[in-house]
Amino acid sequence: MLRCEQVWKRFGKLEVLQGIDLEVSRGEVFVIVGPSGSGKSTLLRCINHLEVIDKGRIYIDGELLGYREADGVLKEQDERSVARTRASIGIVFQQFNLFPHLSALGNIIEAPVQVKKVPKAEAVKTGKELLRKVGLGDKLDAYPSQLSGGQQQRVAIARALAMQPKLMLFDEPTSALDPELVGEVLDVMKNLAAEGMTMVVITHEMGFAREVADRVVFMDEGRIVESAPPEEFFQSPREQRTRVFLSKIL
């Protein structure tokens, strides 16, 4: 479903991603953990081409991301093709990034109508169902400023789901939330995983990782240090750096 091959990314002089290799199969849930500055967010942003990688390749569902291969030469894709690929990848941000000038329902139907040209009535119907699914069926007309953080994030998840993505990325979805509100968002994510969505989640919620992840990946200083199923990762990590990190947060 998602394959990263030797991905390198530099910002100015700083090598933020140093040779990342990652393979996520359909329906798998990968949780990425690591200290801040380790490149986790950058990796996610490279996966949906918000950032352009310097070296390496990323394949989404078998297709090379961001480039067309013609006669062995890589040519950059035009904006429209990239936008189309992005539409099939959903991302949920730490800061929610809801559109404040639109209601909850408005946020959710915006992309399907504008990008996929779905007729408005149909988009509204799907939108209402999605909002009900994340537990906000009564908040259709509420504006983001009228919603709590947990509610806003759930709208953000519904908004990403409205585009029927093949892959969902989560960049620390609960880090900006009050502790009491974290649970409701994690519940939505757990349901999504149970339904078979392919997910890559950056989080510090280790309970979530233990419960839901198929693999836990530890990143530090732009490299993947360790990658293992949760039982192995939390109980018997192989790398010293992993052990140090775990001791600090568990």
Place this chain on the structure above:
Amino acid sequence: MVLAIGIRFDPSVVWEFLFNGVILRGARETIWIALIAQTVGILLGMVFAVMRVSRNPAARGASGFYVWFVRGTPVLLQLLLVSFGLRQMIDNEMFREVLTRWRAAVITFSVNEGAYMTEIVRAGIQSIPSGQMDAARSLGMTNLQAMRRVILPQALRVIIPPTGNEFIAMLKNTSIAFAIGVLELSSAARRIYADNFKVMELLVVAAIWYLAMTTVFSLLQAEAEAWASAGRERPKTLGSLLVRALVPGGRER
């Protein structure tokens, strides 16, 4: 207190000419020129602002040059360039007929306003947190779609106050068209006092009209600002209070 000097000012003359035909025409022209120039200026501003923040260096450069040149020269000079200057340079009968003084004034004010609007719209666009663009693009929108549907609507809230400012300045700057003989409020006043020598009285008439126009548009600006705050607290404006008081059954928007 009796002044040693006599004050030659006749308030009844002010009243006499306040609704004079020439004055009213002048006032109407002032509003008309200002509206057209401001509207075109806003459209130019939006186009050039998007160019200014674009990833295309040619677009950025062209927009930058436009802003630099137009902001760097006095509007009076630009007006003279467009009317008298072009008349000298382009030795074509039809061109001179088509480029009337009125059209030269509207073109100059439009292009001039466009440069200032470019900077205002650009500031508005850049005031929107980058996360909004990220979210829009992540949902599959192209840069242009994101601009139109997500960024510019939010940027309006930041853009409207300085734009209102610009329009009020524009109403007054139309008086510069005086220099090429276009009929607007100030030149209308002058035409009359050149005839009856009641200089002060006519200037007061013009001042009253300018004040009336700028005041009305200030109120409209407040309404526009309130409208742009959709989804947030709607502030109580004088306009909305008037609507509630005067319109039977009228409710706040």
